[in-house]
Structure formats: C-alpha cells, structure tokens
Amino acid sequence: MNVLLMLSVVFGVSITLVAGAVQPLGAGYNSRCVCLKLESRVIPQDNLRRVVILPRGPHCKTTEVIAGLTSGERICLNPRTHWVKKLIMFIEKKKQENNKL
C-alpha cells in the first residue's frame, strides 16, 4: 500500500499545482473562444483606445472583436451589431490605406 500512497501524494501535489494553470495535451487540448458575452452598446469616443480583431478558426467559429478602453479594461464587442460592423470596415479601410504608404 506504500506505492499507492506514494501515487496518491504525487497526484495530489500535481492537482494542487495545476489549480491555476492548464496546458494543452494531445487530444485533450480544448480550444475555444475567448469571449463569453458580447457588448452591443455603442462605446463613446472618449472611452475607446484600441480594437483587436481575432480571426475565426478551428478554435472559435466566429471572429472576435475586443475593444481596449481608456480605463485599461478590455471588453468583447458584438461583431453583428451595426456600429461594430461599421467600425471593422473603418479599420480595414485604414489598414489598406496604411499599406499603400
């Protein structure tokens, strides 16, 4: 029974250490979206600092739009709302203009 006890201790320690972290592991890797709930309200200009657009992939079926606020917080925007669609188009247009320079 000493061996079983040793195994229990080792595994218990492993569980404790892993409490705050997880690592992808072969078939168990569990890809997913980063946004759970989406913001549809318009963000006032003074609150908006930056926008990050994460492309869709096997990990997440939808494109994710994350707004960085002047307060330092980040929130998920709803890419289906009208003003966010316009915002994405605006960003893409600016991106193309910058590439031409």
Place this chain on the structure above:
Amino acid sequence: MMTDPNSSNHLVDFHEFYYEEFNDTDFSNFTFVPDEKTIPCSSITMASAVNISFSVFYVFIFLLAIPGNVIVGWVIGSNRRLLSASDVYLFNLMLADTLLALILPFSAVNVIHGWVFGNVACKLVSLVKEVNFYTSILFLVCISVDRYMVIVRAMESQKAQRRLCSGVACGLVWVLGLVLSLPSFYNEAFFDKRMFNQTICAERFETDHADEWRLATRIMRHVLGFALPLVVMLSCYSVTVVRLLRTRCFQKQRAMKVIVAVVVAFLVCWTPFHVSTIIDTILRAKVVQFGCTMRTSVEVAMFATQNLGLLHCCVNPVLYAFVGEKFRRRFLQLLHRKGVLERFSLSKSSKSSSLTSEVPSSFL
C-alpha cells in the same frame, strides 16, 4: 496584451469614424460603464514549476508502469499452456497499458517544451492514446462476459474452446479500437500563435464544422468507450455476483475479487474524465450561463482528469500484487524456479530440480 501578428491590433484615431457615424450624437452626457461579463477570458499560462511537476509525474508513471506490466506479462506468458480465457484478456489489457506507458515520455517533454516531435509522431501518439482508451474498457467487457458464461451458464468444461474464442475476441477488440480511434488523425502539430505561442499537438477540425466534429467524436467516446461497455459489465457482474453468493464457491469468489478490483480501478480512473468532458460539452453548447471562472475550472478539471486516466496504465500491476493471491504465489514460484535453475547451472549437477505442480490460472 495580445501581440498576435495574425490579429488586427489597431491603435488608430477613431475620431474620423465617430464623426462619420455619429456626427449628430453628443456623448458628453453619456457615461459608459463596462459590463464585466463582456471581459474576455484570459488565456491560461502554465507556471514553470507546474510544467516540471507534470513532467516528473509522467516519468514516474512510465517508470512504474513499464516494469509492472512486463512482470504481469511474464507471469501470464510463463503459464502459456494453462492460460484461461480471462488470462488472455488480462494479457491484452497489459499490452494496451504498456503501449500507453511508452508514449508518456512524449508527454513529459511536451508539457515543458511544447510539441517538438513533428506531425507524424503527433498523430501516432494521439492514436495510441485513443486506442488504449477504447481497448482497455473493451477487454474488461470481455472478461465480464467470460465470467458470466463460466459462472452463470456453467461453461467451465469447454475451456479450450473458450480460450480460442478469447483469442478471436481480442483480435476483434484491437481492430475495433483502431477503427474507433481513426478520428485521432485530426490531431496535428501546429504553431499556436493565439494563446500559447508554441507548437502544440491537438485536434484541429475544419473551422466551419469544428463544433460538429468535436461533438461527434466526444459522443462516440462517451457511448462506445464508456456508457455502453459499462452497462454490459454491470449487467454481467450483477448477475454473476448474485449467483456466486448463492453457490458459495470460495475459489470463484476469490477470483472475482481480482476482477472487481480491476474494474473499480478502471472506473475510478476514467469516470471523472467523462464527467468533466460532458460538462465542457454542455458549456460549449451554451446551454447554461457561465463565467470565465467556471470555464477555467472546467478546463483545469479536464486536464486533471485526463491525467488521472493516464495513471491507469500503472495501476493494474499494483492491484495484482496486492489483491491477486494467485498472482503473488505464481510470481514467487517463478522467482524460485529461476533461482533453482541458476544454482543448477552453476553446480553442473545432474540431479533434477523439483517442480511444483502447475496451478490452473495465474490470476484467477
């Protein structure tokens, strides 16, 4: 902050956008309070100490599982002429566990450096894990059916025929395990820039059908790799145990103890994984409301329970050593014989060494 070059990270002047879209709107009296539920879930990173601990864990299991299972194989194999059907199944279960143990060094390196072994090795390692997943429980089902046939249907007298059947059954189990494991070829080695910034070996379904494929493979694992076999096993064993309690056959009851221990160990190791995977699947379907904390907890649970499942490959030899009285006797017998043979060779004497009588089964 994310620095993924594939994502569009824009620190631009939005004045022009707001002028174009909202030039008649006055925001000065509008106070925007972020909804905390819209904060994106942070990606999880592993501390180095945790990585090293898991690496040690994998090496430890490897070092325990390989000699343990080799001993089991030796004890069964040395008694080849008198193998029972259950011995054949347990031998194949030992093979499956040994195969799984052999890939643990890959996991030990992976958890620290990421996947550095290339795409082919990624697919093969994933295939081995999946095959072990299915064959382990299917061999246990074969044992439960065999016990039922012997004890409840009284087919003891046809031992040779049953052993032949067990050989065929094992072949079928391996083939079935391989077929059911083909979805593991979706695993591939790819560089993950989104979150982990290293090469990983993981399932990579096509974007538009990723959710459907993931759900299909999971349902297959739950039903064919756990629920259905569990129903068969519990049915066979409940009838068998009732019959045994009625007949008071001591030797068969003692044999059942080993099998029950093996089955319980399997369930202890793998049930938590199925539970956490089901919870994760429910969360993915967005059937219930949840926050980042709960989702992180489920991710950690899936990782932990998967490792608990991996632990199974070194558990059976320990069980045989502590619960299997016949196994211990047989093992000591072999050690003794080997000792006698060595002394015999050394002394070059012509006297014959006495051989103890063979027992019907190495385990049961």
